[in-house]
Amino acid sequence: MVSAVLFRQFFDSESSTYTYLLASGSGREALILDPVKERVPHYLQAIEQLHLKLVLAVDTHTHADHITGLGDLRAATACVTMMGQFTKAECVSAQVRDGEVLNVDGIRLQAMHTPGHTDESFSFVLDPAQPRAVFTGDVLLIRGTGRTDFQNGDPEQSWDSIVGKLFKLPDETLVYPAHDYKGWTVSTIGEEKRYNPRLAGKTKAEYVAIMRNLKLPDPRLMDVAIQANLACGRPRTAA
Amino acid sequence: MVSAVLFRQFFDSESSTYTYLLASGSGREALILDPVKERVPHYLQAIEQLHLKLVLAVDTHTHADHITGLGDLRAATACVTMMGQFTKAECVSAQVRDGEVLNVDGIRLQAMHTPGHTDESFSFVLDPAQPRAVFTGDVLLIRGTGRTDFQNGDPEQSWDSIVGKLFKLPDETLVYPAHDYKGWTVSTIGEEKRYNPRLAGKTKAEYVAIMRNLKLPDPRLMDVAIQANLACGRPRTAA
Numbered sequence: 001m002v003s004a005v006l007f008r009q010f011f012d013s014e015s016s017t018y019t020y021l022l023a024s025g026s027g028r029e030a031l032i033l034d035p036v037k038e039r040v041p042h043y044l045q046a047i048e049q050l051h052l053k054l055v056l057a058v059d060t061h062t063h064a065d066h067i068t069g070l071g072d073l074r075a076a077t078a079c080v081t082m083m084g085q086f087t088k089a090e091c092v093s094a095q096v097r098d099g100e101v102l103n104v105d106g107i108r109l110q111a112m113h114t115p116g117h118t119d120e121s122f123s124f125v126l127d128p129a130q131p132r133a134v135f136t137g138d139v140l141l142i143r144g145t146g147r148t149d150f151q152n153g154d155p156e157q158s159w160d161s162i163v164g165k166l167f168k169l170p171d172e173t174l175v176y177p178a179h180d181y182k183g184w185t186v187s188t189i190g191e192e193k194r195y196n197p198r199l200a201g202k203t204k205a206e207y208v209a210i211m212r213n214l215k216l217p218d219p220r221l222m223d224v225a226i227q228a229n230l231a232c233g234r235p236r237t238a239a
Numbered sequence: 240m241v242s243a244v245l246f247r248q249f250f251d252s253e254s255s256t257y258t259y260l261l262a263s264g265s266g267r268e269a270l271i272l273d274p275v276k277e278r279v280p281h282y283l284q285a286i287e288q289l290h291l292k293l294v295l296a297v298d299t300h301t302h303a304d305h306i307t308g309l310g311d312l313r314a315a316t317a318c319v320t321m322m323g324q325f326t327k328a329e330c331v332s333a334q335v336r337d338g339e340v341l342n343v344d345g346i347r348l349q350a351m352h353t354p355g356h357t358d359e360s361f362s363f364v365l366d367p368a369q370p371r372a373v374f375t376g377d378v379l380l381i382r383g384t385g386r387t388d389f390q391n392g393d394p395e396q397s398w399d400s401i402v403g404k405l406f407k408l409p410d411e412t413l414v415y416p417a418h419d420y421k422g423w424t425v426s427t428i429g430e431e432k433r434y435n436p437r438l439a440g441k442t443k444a445e446y447v448a449i450m451r452n453l454k455l456p457d458p459r460l461m462d463v464a465i466q467a468n469l470a471c472g473r474p475r476t477a478a
Contacts, residue, residue, distance in 0.1 A: 011422045183250045
């Protein structure tokens with residue numbers, strides 16, 4: 001995958017969440033995407049052993065299925081915590097705007113507002129001038145898409161984000177989602193265009209109908225997780 | 240990770256097994272390492288969707304915790320099935336010798352006999368002239384090592400394989416094991432030298448004592464899996 005970058009993908013088997021740690025091959029500053037609270041000791045171990053300094057922790061959106069590690073990572077490392085500009089989580093120390101390019105020690109990530117799973121979801125494109133990978137959060141999954149039935153999710157917005165924005169990236173762009181439930185670790189934009197069963201060969205109306213008929217149960221941790229995540233996973237007094 | 244190679248890591252959550260699919264960026268022939276029987280439809284889906292032709296399926300050793308997909312992949316694709324030269328699995332269509340270099344459409348993998356977890360375990364070094372990655376099976380895990388208490392496992396051999404062979408690879412060589420239970424997906428030789436708690440700062444005698452005192456229960460599927468795997472995961476009449 002992504003070369004000339006120190007790149008680590010971590011898996012939380014409880015929530016099937018993927019978390020990503022990126023650093024410049026030459027530098028020592030690192031950023032992390034979508035950390036899980038219970039796994040923070042693991043990330044800190046890796047950060048220490050790889051001789052990195054965590055400067056930024058980002059959530060792609062307010063997760064409903066696990067508690068974020070943003071607050072604990074900030075407490076442990078004094079990193080900046082960040083979400084997209086439309087988040088309701090007032091605890092984050094910074095918000096990123098649609099189109100803005102984050103630059104951490106040479107790692108360039110362009111923020112892209114991709115609502116649909118939630119109205120405040122962002123994706124992040126690695127090396128926007130010549131896209132190599134995109135971290136899609138829950139809006140685009142491997143051979144699937146994130147549900148659109150809560151937190152102001154909207155299947156029409158999901159289609160527009162995926163087909164209108166993510167699918168404009170080059171076909172060879174690697175796709176790293178925030179979850180996988182079936183044993184995939186990575187995909188590409190071209191693969192998802194051709195083989196995502198909810199999208200390939202479908203019209204927008206067909207996609208919307210599919211998403212409106214999923215009838216999924218609420219995530220087990222939903223009520224706890226959303227409230228906790230609006231406080232970056234820490235008690236409000238400590239956030 | 241490994242660039243200029245089509246590389247996919249798959250995870251089987253039942254047995255926490257990692258399976259690897261490799262192909263040349265330019266060509267279409269592929270090989271797979273340590274496939275899991277129940278996941279064969281998933282691999283076949285990926286192989287078809289990535290427009291690959293599977294020509295080789297390799298097991299690093301006779302697994303005791305899951306049933307191999309070698310036989311089913313051979314039935315589906317007519318690929319060569321292969322294990323190391325000391326395997327007792329007569330079903331495989333080829334055996335690889337210690338030091339031999341496999342070449343699949345430009346993907347070069349050097350076989351390295353690394354006994355210890357079992358007496359017939361092999362590791363495979365990607366691009367042996369300038370090692371980029373090593374697939375270590377169960378002998379070297381991330382921050383751990385494979386148990387040495389059955390199938391002619393031997394802690395002294397395990398130490399010699401890891402410290403005497405694998406740790407001679409360059410520090411930056413990526414380590415891809417056949418299992419992980421803690422959410423890691425990859426490591427490097429340098430990290431394991433410095434931070435593997437069973438090895439770093441330990442003598443061979445200390446390592447042997449650690450391994451002799453693990454007192455692990457037998458794998459749940461052990462009796463079924465070993466017998467099945469000696470037949471490549473297929474009934475003997477169909478192997």
